[in-house]
Amino acid sequence: MNFSNRIQEMNFSPIRKLMPFADAAEKKGIKVYKLQIGQPNIAAPDSFFEGLHNYEGKIIPYSDSKGILPLRETFSKNYKKYGLSMGVDEILVTQGGSEAILFVMMAICNIGDEILIPEPFYSNYTSFTCFAGVKIVPIPTKIEDDFHLPNMEDIEKLITPKTRGILFSNPVNPTGTVYTGKEIETIGKVAKKHNLYIIADEVYRQFIYDESIEYTSVAQFKELENNTILVDSISKHYSACGARIGSIATKNKELLGYFLKLCQSRLCVSTMEQYAAANLINTTGNYVEDVRLEYKKRRDLMYGYLQNIPGVVCPKPCGALYIFAKLPVKESEKFAKWLLTDYSYENKTLMVAPGPGFYQTPNKGTSEVRLSFCISEDDIENGMIVLKNALEAYKNIEDSI
Numbered sequence: 001m002n003f004s005n006r007i008q009e010m011n012f013s014p015i016r017k018l019m020p021f022a023d024a025a026e027k028k029g030i031k032v033y034k035l036q037i038g039q040p041n042i043a044a045p046d047s048f049f050e051g052l053h054n055y056e057g058k059i060i061p062y063s064d065s066k067g068i069l070p071l072r073e074t075f076s077k078n079y080k081k082y083g084l085s086m087g088v089d090e091i092l093v094t095q096g097g098s099e100a101i102l103f104v105m106m107a108i109c110n111i112g113d114e115i116l117i118p119e120p121f122y123s124n125y126t127s128f129t130c131f132a133g134v135k136i137v138p139i140p141t142k143i144e145d146d147f148h149l150p151n152m153e154d155i156e157k158l159i160t161p162k163t164r165g166i167l168f169s170n171p172v173n174p175t176g177t178v179y180t181g182k183e184i185e186t187i188g189k190v191a192k193k194h195n196l197y198i199i200a201d202e203v204y205r206q207f208i209y210d211e212s213i214e215y216t217s218v219a220q221f222k223e224l225e226n227n228t229i230l231v232d233s234i235s236k237h238y239s240a241c242g243a244r245i246g247s248i249a250t251k252n253k254e255l256l257g258y259f260l261k262l263c264q265s266r267l268c269v270s271t272m273e274q275y276a277a278a279n280l281i282n283t284t285g286n287y288v289e290d291v292r293l294e295y296k297k298r299r300d301l302m303y304g305y306l307q308n309i310p311g312v313v314c315p316k317p318c319g320a321l322y323i324f325a326k327l328p329v330k331e332s333e334k335f336a337k338w339l340l341t342d343y344s345y346e347n348k349t350l351m352v353a354p355g356p357g358f359y360q361t362p363n364k365g366t367s368e369v370r371l372s373f374c375i376s377e378d379d380i381e382n383g384m385i386v387l388k389n390a391l392e393a394y395k396n397i398e399d400s401i
């Protein structure tokens, strides 16, 4: 039987491919601390479940392909809280941020077109671009610069007649970098000058830990209205990854029409989950702020441990749910596998996401790993103790593996 080039060129998730080794370690009775995941362990707000129970229909109908109006209103009101103006008719509900990004690729790129993305980047961007036959052109960033962007000229050098847009997450997965207002302005200037789309993936918008940082979104700039596409999701903000609710928003009417074609082709997003998510606007108390402070505490805890492990280098992340660290190892992929197949400390080990999975450029990120702090404080502490001991043991045997 034949298979498409597309599916054969696509990689398995660099994070999920370690899972069988973790399962095998657990079968042997070893406790595995899962620091590779981006799955928050904080309870979703009650409002979500109330929304689900408030649904009184007796059948589960297809919903409007655009997404139900109350949910689009919820997204719109939520944007207002961040000083962003997106009307209900400028927002389409998608199956998570994932579908939103895929739709963007399908709508703005032909096969062979190019998208600039600051590297390292969220590993699934590779899958979405692969589905759409789009080439990623990485914008290099360095750990020494806390993964901030290069200057305008260096970004412009990467532009070719095939470039269609600039995609970035902000705060950044995997580095936790939050781009400054100046950096966002630079992206805007490049996009305007070269007539490019800006795809701002803001699924971590609420997780900025340094109060001195003033969050800047491209969606604040009126002159960029036609270029800007905002991607959002309730996955991380409300610990609702499995609900699969996200959105695309843009003021570019023509583009919105094309997105709607894509929405109609998949009929609708799960109706019940939309009702549940629509009720998130009625979340009581300080849910969002409390969650942010909780993650801030966890970030500080993990960062503090990492500072005391010899040979580990990492910027302190200002946002998102991850620390991207350089370890004193030659190949983090081998190290990550060894942790699961050959190592345990007091019958415990850990799972990390190897750095190369966040790069397209060959031989980059070879010593780096992404560590998630959306796990409990206990798991962070234990995981860091295992990491310190594992690195100590690994340095004596690395060359023989």
Ligand SMILES: Cc1ncc(COP(=O)(O)O)c(C=O)c1O
Residues within 6 Å of the ligand: 038, 095, 096, 097, 098, 099, 122, 169, 173, 201, 203, 232, 233, 234, 235, 241, 244, 245, 246
């Ligand atoms: C930067 C970024 N964008 C988009 C997504 C997709 O999120 P979802 O499809 O769950 O909304 C993720 C998930 O981890 C992410 O980290």
